[in-house]
Amino acid sequence: MTSEAIKARLRELCSRRAPDLADEDDIFEVGGVNSLFAIELLTFVEEGFRIRLEDEDLDRKFFRSINAMAALVERKLDAQG
Amino acid sequence: MDAWLDSRQSELQSEFRAFASSQIAPRAAEFDRQEAIPSGFLKGLGKQGYLATHVPSEYGGRGLDATSYGLLHEEFGRACSSTRTLLTVHDMVAEVILRLGGQRLRETWLPALAAGHRLAAFALTEPEAGSDAGAMRTVASRAGDDYLLTGSKRWISFGQIADLFLVVARIGEDGPTAGFLVERDSPGLTITPMKGLLGLRGSMLAELDLDNCRISRDSRVGSEEMPAGLVAGTALHLGRYAVAWGCVGLADRCVEASFRYGSERKQFGVSLDEHQLIQRMLANMVVEVRAARLLCLEAGRLRETRDAAAIEGTLIAKYFAARMANRVASDAVQIHGAEGVSSVGPVERLFRDARVMTIIEGSSQIQQIMIAGYGKAEHGARGSGSE
Numbered sequence A: 001m002t003s004e005a006i007k008a009r010l011r012e013l014c015s016r017r018a019p020d021l022a023d024e025d026d027i028f029e030v031g032g033v034n035s036l037f038a039i040e041l042l043t044f045v046e047e048g049f050r051i052r053l054e055d056e057d058l059d060r061k062f063f064r065s066i067n068a069m070a071a072l073v074e075r076k077l078d079a080q081g
Numbered sequence B: 001m002d003a004w005l006d007s008r009q010s011e012l013q014s015e016f017r018a019f020a021s022s023q024i025a026p027r028a029a030e031f032d033r034q035e036a037i038p039s040g041f042l043k044g045l046g047k048q049g050y051l052a053t054h055v056p057s058e059y060g061g062r063g064l065d066a067t068s069y070g071l072l073h074e075e076f077g078r079a080c081s082s083t084r085t086l087l088t089v090h091d092m093v094a095e096v097i098l099r100l101g102g103q104r105l106r107e108t109w110l111p112a113l114a115a116g117h118r119l120a121a122f123a124l125t126e127p128e129a130g131s132d133a134g135a136m137r138t139v140a141s142r143a144g145d146d147y148l149l150t151g152s153k154r155w156i157s158f159g160q161i162a163d164l165f166l167v168v169a170r171i172g173e174d175g176p177t178a179g180f181l182v183e184r185d186s187p188g189l190t191i192t193p194m195k196g197l198l199g200l201r202g203s204m205l206a207e208l209d210l211d212n213c214r215i216s217r218d219s220r221v222g223s224e225e226m227p228a229g230l231v232a233g234t235a236l237h238l239g240r241y242a243v244a245w246g247c248v249g250l251a252d253r254c255v256e257a258s259f260r261y262g263s264e265r266k267q268f269g270v271s272l273d274e275h276q277l278i279q280r281m282l283a284n285m286v287v288e289v290r291a292a293r294l295l296c297l298e299a300g301r302l303r304e305t306r307d308a309a310a311i312e313g314t315l316i317a318k319y320f321a322a323r324m325a326n327r328v329a330s331d332a333v334q335i336h337g338a339e340g341v342s343s344v345g346p347v348e349r350l351f352r353d354a355r356v357m358t359i360i361e362g363s364s365q366i367q368q369i370m371i372a373g374y375g376k377a378e379h380g381a382r383g384s385g386s387e
Helices: A003-017 A037-048 A066-080 B007-034 B039-047 B066-079 B081-100 B102-115 B230-264 B276-304 B310-341 B347-357 B364-382
Strands: B120-123 B139-143 B146-156 B164-171 B177-183 B189-193 B206-216
Touching: A003 A037, A003 A066, A003 B364, A037 A066, A037 B230, A037 B310, B007 B066, B007 B081, B007 B347, B039 B081, B039 B102, B066 B081, B066 B230, B066 B276, B081 B102, B081 B120, B081 B164, B081 B177, B081 B230, B081 B347, B120 B146, B146 B164, B146 B177, B164 B206, B164 B230, B177 B206, B177 B230, B230 B276, B230 B310, B230 B347, B276 B310, B310 B347, B310 B364
Parallel strands: B120 B164, B139 B164
Antiparallel strands: B139 B146, B146 B206, B164 B177, B189 B206
């Protein structure tokens, strides 16, 4: 899966909560995000890309923006081979 | 067999119903009257395999799928909502440890929670902060290898007897929130019972005062850098699902009682259930319970498939089921007449318990705000095309 394809899927989910979110925007700083959004993001990343997040992946910096999540997904997909 | 369940789920449903109806329901009025459930009785639920049932077997749980987990709460909710509440809050703590706690905390706590050796309570709400998590004042300050927790928590279900508290607090005055496991005998923790509730009287609420309560850094759940709201959101996501199913059980109990009373009580020469205005109420009750149950089943299916839509599905199920339980319990009181407002029968307690459901694990108004947000994203986008 290309980096752009990963970002496109992440944008689709994020746009439901924060319609004007740019790839580099801090998701947790913009409006429209509630406390359940973090779980939604985790679930979407794990199931949407068929990757397993480890304890050390549960860090704000990996979920801060579409760019950050895309980098996390790419790293996990590469590790899975 | 229920058409929505597979054979394993049906077997479990029968097991849960047999246990709850024989071991819990007969004592529900006593728990309500005494505003307490004996600690030994609650810990015994673990020994019999009814605590932290969603936890995988490698940590001592039964590894129940989401639907079976819901069925357990339905049957406990039918028998006694106060006892069901223990399952819910205890399991919310187990859920956070399971999902976010890391291997060390999982191995330390989950087997003890599943076996009932320790009872757990979830400490989120504060005197000045309920749904508004941003107003949370409880602070965890670093002190060498420890944290010092300072603040107050209120309306903590089973706080009177819990051995372990999952306390949500800020790291520093303006920092992000995190979860901390606080044992009952921790220095600086004072527990004060809260009495006089309208419903769920057996849920043994307490207020917690934390005054420089010292806990080790190892007691923090997950890292300090977890995404905002993850601890509270993880706990509430399970709690809302459990409460929704509990509401279905409570309301179904109201329907059963109403049909029984309606067939026994005679007015104007015929049984109550032959009067069309009573039939109207009974019909609405049947339909309402079934609708709520289908929403719970849908939420369960979404959880089992790890679909991100499970968040929205759970909110909708809890919102509808809690309001439904109020309507159905109210009609049950009406059908029972004077008996409905007396403690001689179960519906007076069921009515009081139902009233609490639109408040706990997020008020119905909070659920509405979030559901409206999801609805806007879905329907707003769909409606943006040309017409």
